[in-house]
Amino acid sequence: MIDRFRKNLMLIWPQFYHHDNEDVLAHYFRFTNYRKIWGLGIIILIFAALVPLVAATAIHYRLIQESVDTEIILRTERVTSNARRAVSFFLEEHLNALRFTVNEFRYEQLINSELLTEILKNLKLGFGGLTDLSVIDDSGVQIAYTGPFKLEGKNYSNQAWFVESRKQHFYVSEIFRGYRLLPHIIVAAKSFRPDGSFFILRATLETDELIQILSSYNTGEHADIFLVNRSGIIQTPSKYHGDIFEKVALPLPDYSSKTQAVMTHNAQKQTIITGYAFIPTQIANTPFILMVVKQKAGMIGVWRQLRTNFNWFVLLDIIAILIVVPIACTFIVNLLYLADQAKAETLASAEQNNQLASIGQLAAGVAHEINNPLALINETAGYVKDLFVIKEQYHNDKELIENIDFILEAVERCGTITRQLLGFARKFDVNIQRVNLKEVISDVLNFHKKEAEYRNIKVQVDVPEDNLDIETDRGKLQQILLNLVNNAFQAVNSGCRLDIHASQNAPEEVSIKISDNGCGIPQKHLLKIFDPFFTTKERGAGTGLGLAITSSLVKKLNGSISVESNENEGTTFTITLPTVIHKEILKDEGATGR
Amino acid sequence: MKVLLVDDETKFAMMLAKRLALRGIDTDYVFTGEEALAMAVNSRYDVAILDVKMPGIGGIELGRKLSGLVPGIKFIFVTGHGSETNFEIGSGEAAYYLAKPLQIEELIEILHKVTQ
Numbered sequence: 001m002i003d004r005f006r007k008n009l010m011l012i013w014p015q016f017y018h019h020d021n022e023d024v025l026a027h028y029f030r031f032t033n034y035r036k037i038w039g040l041g042i043i044i045l046i047f048a049a050l051v052p053l054v055a056a057t058a059i060h061y062r063l064i065q066e067s068v069d070t071e072i073i074l075r076t077e078r079v080t081s082n083a084r085r086a087v088s089f090f091l092e093e094h095l096n097a098l099r100f101t102v103n104e105f106r107y108e109q110l111i112n113s114e115l116l117t118e119i120l121k122n123l124k125l126g127f128g129g130l131t132d133l134s135v136i137d138d139s140g141v142q143i144a145y146t147g148p149f150k151l152e153g154k155n156y157s158n159q160a161w162f163v164e165s166r167k168q169h170f171y172v173s174e175i176f177r178g179y180r181l182l183p184h185i186i187v188a189a190k191s192f193r194p195d196g197s198f199f200i201l202r203a204t205l206e207t208d209e210l211i212q213i214l215s216s217y218n219t220g221e222h223a224d225i226f227l228v229n230r231s232g233i234i235q236t237p238s239k240y241h242g243d244i245f246e247k248v249a250l251p252l253p254d255y256s257s258k259t260q261a262v263m264t265h266n267a268q269k270q271t272i273i274t275g276y277a278f279i280p281t282q283i284a285n286t287p288f289i290l291m292v293v294k295q296k297a298g299m300i301g302v303w304r305q306l307r308t309n310f311n312w313f314v315l316l317d318i319i320a321i322l323i324v325v326p327i328a329c330t331f332i333v334n335l336l337y338l339a340d341q342a343k344a345e346t347l348a349s350a351e352q353n354n355q356l357a358s359i360g361q362l363a364a365g366v367a368h369e370i371n372n373p374l375a376l377i378n379e380t381a382g383y384v385k386d387l388f389v390i391k392e393q394y395h396n397d398k399e400l401i402e403n404i405d406f407i408l409e410a411v412e413r414c415g416t417i418t419r420q421l422l423g424f425a426r427k428f429d430v431n432i433q434r435v436n437l438k439e440v441i442s443d444v445l446n447f448h449k450k451e452a453e454y455r456n457i458k459v460q461v462d463v464p465e466d467n468l469d470i471e472t473d474r475g476k477l478q479q480i481l482l483n484l485v486n487n488a489f490q491a492v493n494s495g496c497r498l499d500i501h502a503s504q505n506a507p508e509e510v511s512i513k514i515s516d517n518g519c520g521i522p523q524k525h526l527l528k529i530f531d532p533f534f535t536t537k538e539r540g541a542g543t544g545l546g547l548a549i550t551s552s553l554v555k556k557l558n559g560s561i562s563v564e565s566n567e568n569e570g571t572t573f574t575i576t577l578p579t580v581i582h583k584e585i586l587k588d589e590g591a592t593g594r
Numbered sequence: 595m596k597v598l599l600v601d602d603e604t605k606f607a608m609m610l611a612k613r614l615a616l617r618g619i620d621t622d623y624v625f626t627g628e629e630a631l632a633m634a635v636n637s638r639y640d641v642a643i644l645d646v647k648m649p650g651i652g653g654i655e656l657g658r659k660l661s662g663l664v665p666g667i668k669f670i671f672v673t674g675h676g677s678e679t680n681f682e683i684g685s686g687e688a689a690y691y692l693a694k695p696l697q698i699e700e701l702i703e704i705l706h707k708v709t710q
Contacts, residue, residue, distance in 0.1 A: 368674060371674040371694055371695075372603055372606070372674050372694070374694070374695050375603070375606050375674060375694035375695040375696065376603065376605050376606045376609065377695075378694075378695035378696065379606055379609035379610050379613060379695075379696070380605075380609050382609075382613055382698050383609050383612055383613050383616075386612075386613050386616045386617075386698075387616075390616045390617070411695055412695070412697075414695075415693075415694075415695045419693055
């Protein structure tokens with residue numbers, strides 16, 4: 001369970017990272033640079049995952065931004081429009097009151113100050129917001145006045161409002177301080193007398209009511225709503241854009257009869273939405289421009305919150321992608337690498353087997369061809385020697401006999417090689433019988449008993465089970481063990497140790513370990529030791545066939561052989577054999593093994 | 595002791611026959627199975643030294659035929675094809691197998707053993 005977990009965990013660890021192209025197996029691999037595949041995979045996958053996400057988010061933001069902008073402009077426009085209507089109505093109502101008065105009363109009646117006071121009282125009752133009421137004749141002299149200030153007899157002929165009023169039937173002034181030094185609006189209505197001359201009925205409006213009307217439309221903390229005149233002088237108090245009667249710090253729009261709202265920046269580089277409306281009345285035009293100024297930041301607060309949440313979500317998403325993609329990539333490349341590794345190992349071993357088989361065939365052919373002439377040399381040289389030895393004719397010529405002995409020795413050595421080569425390649429039936437491992441091992445060791453005693457080598461046999469029997473070919477198993485023990489004896493010095501350990505490691509498998517603490521095998525030789533003709537011995541001292549034959553014998557017994565070695569520490573050969581050899585497999589082996 | 599030597603390697607057969615003769619062993623040699631069968635009809639041999647692999651009649655087959663012709667004949671098979679332990683082919687009768695090149699002393703020893 002834990003092992004399985006660890007195995008799966010290992011799959012997300014980049015095992016291919018230290019893949020070595022100098023490795024002996026390297027050229028059997030399908031790919032050479034797993035790190036590059038891995039890196040490319042991660043980059044491509046991350047791009048494929050992130051680009052649409054980022055693009056979608058950006059598009060989404062843009063669409064929302066646009067719709068939010070449109071929405072806040074519309075909202076500002078609506079507020080501006082409503083406020084304009086209210087201001088228009090306020091002014092119109094008072095103009096209408098004046099129109100009614102000049103139509104209802106004649107000039108003679110209006111200059112009667114008692115009646116004028118009565119009218120002012122009634123107007124105040126009906127509409128409110130009026131301070132005073134006066135009648136001015138066409139020369140600009142105030143004929144009659146009613147109100148809190150003593151302004152009778154004043155001449156207004158040079159005043160701007162009077163000049164304007166003379167031109168029009170009705171007039172609405174800017175807000176100004178005038179003689180009384182209080183902000184007020186003058187509204188005036190012109191009327192003609194029967195003799196053709198005109199007079200003007202003038203009323204002064206308090207600005208309080210107008211300011212109150214405007215402030216009722218003032219929504220939100222960062223909103224500002226106020227009036228300016230056509231030259232941009234602030235008429236009613238503004239929160240952020242300047243004091244009253246100063247020039248407003250915002251650009252003025254061109255004249256338009258419609259309400260409009262635009263998005264601009266103020267002096268502090270903040271984005272603001274400004275709604276404009278030129279205020280007309282049905283009766284007379286006015287100098288007022290209504291301005292509604294809102295800060296965008298204040299209006300999009302909710303959307304900002306939403307965007308922050310969304311940003312967090314996107315960020316988490318990106319982090320998840322950045323974690324998951326490398327893990328997935330590592331996993332996939334690992335699978336690829338492991339599959340490739342398995343394939344490379346199979347290929348390498350198949351190639352080695354092939355090589356072994358073809359070398360074997362070649363060797364057998366060569367050996368066979370050499371063997372007959374060799375036999376002839378042997379007999380001829382033997383005959384010459386016989387002539388000397390048996391006929392006694394040349395009996396005393398020691399040197400000749402010595403030389404002939406050299407030939408015979410050389411022939412014998414060649415004979416050993418050809419015999420081994422032939423044995424190596426020969427196809428022969430496996431003779432299966434029940435074999436007791438302990439017995440086989442002690443049989444083999446009997447051959448070496450004397451040598452071990454003589455060289456003071458301690459041989460230890462460890463077979464835990466007395467009845468460790470397997471069904472195999474006794475002769476071949478003996479030869480395998482004999483070869484390996486021979487090898488070990490050659491590797492160790494006097495006083496060293498040799499351990500043989502046999503055990504059953506699976507129901508259908510036994511293993512035999514032959515360990516020595518001798519000279520060991522250099523790492524670079526380890527992969528070649530099972531190759532035919534590979535030897536480190538001096539020229540002529542070894543054929544290089546011992547381990548190759550051993551390996552092919554183990555394969556014939558359906559087993560496997562492996563080696564572990566550390567230089568100067570020792571070597572362990574491990575043979576694994578099946579407890580039972582199945583004949584069908586053997587036949588196949590035989591058919592292809594030649 | 596009368597020995598019949600059969601080997602298609604003519605020089606080898608001649609040499610071996612000479613060496614055996616030097617050691618006082620009466621040896622006839624022929625190069626094919628057919629010649630051997632013809633020789634066997636007229637002579638009485640104690641031992642036949644047969645090459646296992648020969649064109650025409652092989653050593654094993656020849657042995658079978660000779661044992662029908664010459665009662666009590668013993669066989670020593672020689673071969674250029676590997677070590678003696680590696681072939682347990684053939685009749686299963688009492689017979690010796692030797693690999694080429696031969697050790698003359700070993701051959702003499704076996705010859706004496708089979709004729710006793």
